[in-house]
Amino acid sequence: xxxxxxxxxxxxxxxxxxxxxxxxxxxxxxxxxxxxxxxxxxxxxxxxxxxxxxxxxxxxxxxxxxxxxxxxxxxxxxxxxxxxxxxxxxxxxxxxxxxxxxxxxxxxxxxxxxxxxxxxxxxxxxxxxxxxxxxxxxxxxxxxxxxxxxxxxxxxxxxxxxxxxxxxxxxxxxxxxxxxxxxxxxxxxxxxxxxxxxxxxxxxxxxxxxxxxxxxxxxxxxxxxxxxxxxxxxxxxxxxxxxxxxxxxxxxxxxx
Ligand SMILES: [Zn+2]
Numbered sequence: 001x002x003x004x005x006x007x008x009x010x011x012x013x014x015x016x017x018x019x020x021x022x023x024x025x026x027x028x029x030x031x032x033x034x035x036x037x038x039x040x041x042x043x044x045x046x047x048x049x050x051x052x053x054x055x056x057x058x059x060x061x062x063x064x065x066x067x068x069x070x071x072x073x074x075x076x077x078x079x080x081x082x083x084x085x086x087x088x089x090x091x092x093x094x095x096x097x098x099x100x101x102x103x104x105x106x107x108x109x110x111x112x113x114x115x116x117x118x119x120x121x122x123x124x125x126x127x128x129x130x131x132x133x134x135x136x137x138x139x140x141x142x143x144x145x146x147x148x149x150x151x152x153x154x155x156x157x158x159x160x161x162x163x164x165x166x167x168x169x170x171x172x173x174x175x176x177x178x179x180x181x182x183x184x185x186x187x188x189x190x191x192x193x194x195x196x197x198x199x200x201x202x203x204x205x206x207x208x209x210x211x212x213x214x215x216x217x218x219x220x221x222x223x224x225x226x227x228x229x230x231x232x233x234x235x236x237x238x239x240x241x242x243x244x245x246x247x248x249x250x251x252x253x254x255x256x
Contacts, residue, residue: 023036024067024068024071032072040087040090041062041091044097046060049163049202049228053202055210056210056223057222058223059203059206061095063228064229065229066230073226076088076128085127085128088198089132089135090131090132093131095224097141098224101222103142105192106143106191107146107194108147108193109145109147110125110195111150112124112125112126124198125197126145148213149176149212149213150175166204170205174211175212176218193218193220194220194224195224197225198225199225201228201229210223
């Protein structure tokens with residue numbers, strides 16, 4: 001049995017034993033009912049944040065960060081609903097394929113903070129990136145997922161931070177370990193890299209990941225995310241001081 005299918009069955013059984021409801025419509029049963037799954041977006045789009053971090057490669061998002069997709073991301077990340085790994089991985093695979101990166105391709109998840117992984121006992125971004133690679137390989141592509149990036153200490157949770165604060169929080173916060181790179185160079189000499197994340201907000205996380213990969217000589221072909229936040233103009237009555245917090249975003253997702 002293929003690894004992806006076995007994982008899906010295990011995830012579905014675990015969620016069934018725990019007693020599930022659809023995260024999209026609250027119907028009892030599967031954590032994502034067939035009708036909500038059928039309604040998921042299937043056309044990724046470029047999702048340039050405003051303002052765009054200088055030098056950012058094209059970011060692709062499978063969906064806007066709202067509705068069922070937002071509920072899926074949050075439930076997978078915060079409530080560990082593992083059966084959502086499959087559909088989230090499928091959305092990420094669509095976005096990664098849209099980058100048209102030249103194969104072989106390495107999907108590299110942005111690193112989660114060590115404290116978050118310890119607390120959750122699970123790294124959701126790595127999990128959906130690995131699933132996206134399995135799905136793309138099953139479709140005949142030369143794609144693997146590799147955890148190349150590691151967080152440096154001192155990065156705080158990004159939720160609630162504005163664009164400039166996120167950029168400052170993340171500057172120099174990720175690195176590639178030399179031993180990992182040496183092994184990688186032996187096996188995937190000419191691979192192009194796609195940075196993967198669940199939600200694109202200001203683009204600061206993706207830009208920092210791109211910087212850390214380029215710093216060790218890897219070519220970053222694009223960014224792929226499940227979803228991107230919608231950007232709206234701030235309401236006219238808001239004062240200059242208060243909308244300096246994060247005017248571009250409609251809401252702050254629970255990103256790392
Ligand atoms: Zn549903």
